[in-house]
Amino acid sequence: MNSLPEQKLYIDGHYQDATSKESFENINPANNESICQVQVANKDDVDRAVVAAHKGFQQWSQMSGAERGRILLKAVHILRQRNQEIAKLEVLDTGKPIQEANCVDVLSGADAIEYFAGLAATLHGQHYDLGQSFAYTRREPLGICAGIGAWNYPIQIACWKSGPALACGNSMIFKPAELTPLTALKLAEIYTEAGVPDGVFNVVQGYAPTGQLLTRHPEIAKVSLTGEVETGKRVMADAAATLKKVTMELGGKSPLIIFADSHLDNAVSASLMANFYTQGEVCSNGTRVFVAESIIEEFLKRLVVRVNKMKIGDPLDPETHVGALISQDHMEKVLGYIEKGVNEGAHLVCGGKRVAHPGLEKGNFVEPTIFAQCTDNMSIVREEIFGPVMAVLSFPDNDEAGVIARANNSPYGLAAGVFTKDIQRGHRVIAQLQAGTCWINNYNITPIEMPFGGYKQSGIGRENSLITIEHYTQLKSVYVEMGDVEAPY
Numbered sequence: 001m002n003s004l005p006e007q008k009l010y011i012d013g014h015y016q017d018a019t020s021k022e023s024f025e026n027i028n029p030a031n032n033e034s035i036c037q038v039q040v041a042n043k044d045d046v047d048r049a050v051v052a053a054h055k056g057f058q059q060w061s062q063m064s065g066a067e068r069g070r071i072l073l074k075a076v077h078i079l080r081q082r083n084q085e086i087a088k089l090e091v092l093d094t095g096k097p098i099q100e101a102n103c104v105d106v107l108s109g110a111d112a113i114e115y116f117a118g119l120a121a122t123l124h125g126q127h128y129d130l131g132q133s134f135a136y137t138r139r140e141p142l143g144i145c146a147g148i149g150a151w152n153y154p155i156q157i158a159c160w161k162s163g164p165a166l167a168c169g170n171s172m173i174f175k176p177a178e179l180t181p182l183t184a185l186k187l188a189e190i191y192t193e194a195g196v197p198d199g200v201f202n203v204v205q206g207y208a209p210t211g212q213l214l215t216r217h218p219e220i221a222k223v224s225l226t227g228e229v230e231t232g233k234r235v236m237a238d239a240a241a242t243l244k245k246v247t248m249e250l251g252g253k254s255p256l257i258i259f260a261d262s263h264l265d266n267a268v269s270a271s272l273m274a275n276f277y278t279q280g281e282v283c284s285n286g287t288r289v290f291v292a293e294s295i296i297e298e299f300l301k302r303l304v305v306r307v308n309k310m311k312i313g314d315p316l317d318p319e320t321h322v323g324a325l326i327s328q329d330h331m332e333k334v335l336g337y338i339e340k341g342v343n344e345g346a347h348l349v350c351g352g353k354r355v356a357h358p359g360l361e362k363g364n365f366v367e368p369t370i371f372a373q374c375t376d377n378m379s380i381v382r383e384e385i386f387g388p389v390m391a392v393l394s395f396p397d398n399d400e401a402g403v404i405a406r407a408n409n410s411p412y413g414l415a416a417g418v419f420t421k422d423i424q425r426g427h428r429v430i431a432q433l434q435a436g437t438c439w440i441n442n443y444n445i446t447p448i449e450m451p452f453g454g455y456k457q458s459g460i461g462r463e464n465s466l467i468t469i470e471h472y473t474q475l476k477s478v479y480v481e482m483g484d485v486e487a488p489y
Contacts, residue, residue, distance in 0.1 A: 003092075004036035007181060009045055009205060010188040012052035013198025019044045024207070026181055029095030029324040030315050030363040038181045041204035046173070046213040049202040053144045053171040054219065056199025061141050061169040065120035068167060072117035074194035079110040079159075079187075086186050090155055091315045093180040095324030095364065096278050098316050108448070109159030109187075112464065115448045116167035119469065123168065125476075132483045138476040141169035142245065143221040145472065146214040148235070149184065150226040151177035151326055152281040152386075158184045160463050161224045162191075162201055168472040170222075171200045173214060177227075179326055181205050211235075218242050222472070225249070226283075229412075229457050236460075247461035247471050249283065249453055251384045252414030254435065255407035256286030256443060260294045260397045262419035263441070268302045270417065270443040271390065276310065276368045277444065279325055280334075280388035284415035284452075286443050288381055289390055290407065292397045300372055300392065304350050307368050312355050324363040325387060331364040334387030338369055341380040346371040346391070376406055384412070400429065408434045413455030417443040436462070 006023060008015040018039035026035045041049070060068065079086070087102035094101075125137035147161035154176055165172045176184040184203050191201045204210060208231075215223050215238035222245040225235050232248045239246050256274050258267045274286035291299050315323035325331045331354070338352045351369030366388055374381050374391040381391045395403040407416065416435035420426050426440040436454040439445060446452050446464070453462035461471050 004182075006037040006039065007185060007205070008039050009041055009049070010185055010203040011045070011049045011199075012055070012202070013192050016048075018042065018205075024178060026093070027327070028092050029326050030360075032328060032362050032364070035092055035182075038178075038205050040206040041210050041213075043213055046204055046210065046217065049173045049204050050144060050217060050219050052199035052202055053173055054199075056197050057141070057143060057169075057171040059197045060166070060171060060200045063169075065123050065167075065169075068169065069117040069120035071195040072113055072120065072163070072167060075190050075196065076110045076114045076117065078190045078193055079106060079113070082186070082190070083107060086155060086183055088316070089182045089186065091323070093154060093182050094151065095315050095326060096281075097320045097323045099318050099320065100278060105153060105156050109156040112156075112159045112448050113163040116163040116468075119466070120167040123469065123473070133479065133481050135477060135479045138478065139469075139473045140476055142472060142474055143170060144219060145170045145172045145222040145224065146217075146220050147172055147174040148211050148214065148223065148225045148227065149174065149176045149180075150283075151179040152278060152283070154180040155183040155187060157226050158187050162187070164468040164472045165224075166196065166200060168469060170472055173202045173204060173220070175204050175206065175211050175214060178205070178207050212238060215239055215244070216241065220244065222246070224471075232459070245471065247463065248459045249463060250414070250457065250459045251386075252283055252285070252412045252454060252458050253288060253382065253384050253410050254284060254286045254412070254415040254417075255288045255290060255433070256417040257290045257403055257407060257419065257429065258292065258295070258299065259418070259420040259422070259425065260292035261421045262295070263421065264295060264299060264302065266441065267419040268299065268306060270419065271303060272306055274417065274443040275390040276307070276322065276388050279323055279366070281326065281386050282444065284437060284444055284446075286415065286417050287385065287389065287391060288407070289392045290395050290403050291392055293394050294397050296372075296392070296394050300349060300370070303370065307350055307370065310368055312357075312360070312365055312367065314359065322365070322368060322388065324365050326364070328364055330387070331366060334366055334385055334389065337380055337383070337385045337387070337389060341371050341378065341389070341391075344378045344380070345373075345375075346378055346380060347373040349392075351388070376409060382410070400425070404429060404432050408432075411456055412458045414458035415439075415444075415454070
């Protein structure tokens, strides 16, 4: 039975019915029961959103950066006030534990908007003295941007994309993942309440065809996607037709290298966070854990002790550590990879089964799973699983070059981590790893001040930090003649 009313589109500052007359069912992963129906945007709806976004852009882009910043800071304040309410919606949608959503998801999104609100008034060009004449540059917004979100961090991703886009003077049409459609609508409400002009932030819902209407629309200047690699390739191909700017944060199969001199308990903690936070549904997760031979036995021993203490349960229970995977299909995919791991000869250390305890039997719960004695050619080592499955591989203690080569042997390059007490080794190894976001003696820490993104097939461009301004603005050069114009004819 639906627990929420049917969700409409958010266009031009208010909720509107989709003209498609179509809807889809939004499902709670913890019990596979219906949360609500969600209306699907068709071409006419997307065109309406583009018209609204164009109108909003005309007003928003003419405001000073300071004005935009003040309005965005009001949105930040409202987001933080409504943290618990939005976090609960996020849990219903994603199946992640409330203990994560109420202290990370909403608040980290608010941090992002706050950061870019502070930058809005500082956007500027440069002056070039050319003797008798001069030139200057203007940093101008792109226009209408499309944001396409992923289902693992819906509100955070909506904030990560809309914060810099709006701070720079753009408008945005955002399409959440169809599996997690709820919280982007709340963000839209909050922007309107804070004073963002109508049309500046719109939300359209639907499946891939709705996203394709955005990526192919001639009046949209930029697409920012968080999603799978294959989706990224299709988006890039669509964007190429009109040479749209693209920013893409895609998948990964990231390495975490633990040398023999590491602080072992810290390395275990990082490995747990790099594999089991949000049920393993994190794109940057360090799912290939390379451990020096001399410490691997003790590493696994301490790891299993910690994993066995993790509580799998109702995501709304504040004591729960491991929630439900996003869908039944995804759960079957993860269980299929676990089966492949066993069949291909990896040693199943712990976990590996669906959890069907009383109260959880209808949900998509899978035990945190650890494989040891893995080899580089196994499916669970090479392919992104996006679930609570850790592959532990060993390497000779002093084979630094060898483990670096193995870590880099992947089409992905989103993230990497190194644990060692030798700080020179830490920097030396990180410098050779082919990954866009790296950590030494920690993992998956993503402060808004630090750029986030990948190498190789893990993405294009960066999110967060000052560099993001480059991805949401364009530079205009202006030459000013102060003398006469010479001509040879």
